[in-house]
Amino acid sequence: MANFLVIAASSTMGRATCKLLQEHGHRVYKTARSDDKITPDSILDATNFEAVDAVFSLAKQSMGSIDGVVNFAGSLLLKPASSSNQEQYYQTIQSSLTTSFATVRSSQQLIDGGGSVVLISSAAASIGLPNHEAIAAAKAGVIGLMRSAAATYAHRNLRFNVVAPGLTETDLTDKIIQNKAALDYSLNMHPLGRIGKPEDIARAVVFFLDPVNNWITGQVLNVDGGLSTLKTPINPRNGN
Secondary structure (H helix, E strand, C coil), X not given: CCEEEEECCCCHHXXXXXXXXXXXXXXXXXXXXXXXXXCCXXXXXXXXXXXXXXXXXXXXXXXXXXXXXXXCCCXXXXXXXXXXXXXHHHHXXXXXXXXXXXXXXXXXXXXXXXXXXXXXXXXHHCCCCCCCHHHHHHHHHHHXXXXXXXXHCHHHCEEEEEEEXXXXXXXXXXXXXXXXXXXXXXXXXXXXXXXXXXXXXXXXXXXXXXXXXXXXXXXXXXXXXXXXXXXXXXXXXXXX
16 A cells, blocks of 8 residues: 555546555545535645645654645636636746646655655647647746656656646546537547547556556656657548
């Protein structure tokens, strides 16, 4: 049994990951910005460095140690740069990149023998998707942050990796999925012909967190139905 801290555990992917970790017999300390979707162990503004430091300490006090942490905090802004205002841009950077930086900064509180830190990026960080400028900037920053941290802290046996989803069924993407035209367009972009489920992402996160995979660091795992790496004809599944 291992002990894990899940930041933004109330997110759709966070809830799926907590469920899978607990099914595997692990202990989970959950944080959320509010308690409207789950009953968290701590309410946390994950953009606040001191607050993140404190929640790591609380998790250690509660569980005795922390073997790994994953940060699911994020947002979704689908606008071109020309239509995005400064507040929207800052909010996107804060929710994805700043929270990830705060997580990395506090990860020194993981167990002395090492541990695993998993950050969440996006397929938009590695390919050019229209109307994704702010989120692509934030999520590409997460990948750069992860690789630098993996190099910096390798001597301490701290591992840093990223999971990069394609379009996945979440609370944030519900408006896209409920729009038939937008959904059909998205399905055609994913070579496997479907969008992701929260459990797809949870399994990838748990893979990186699992101590058995302790010789993996500095990696990006694209869980995106082939979106970021494959170019295929229009998907015949949708009759096009």
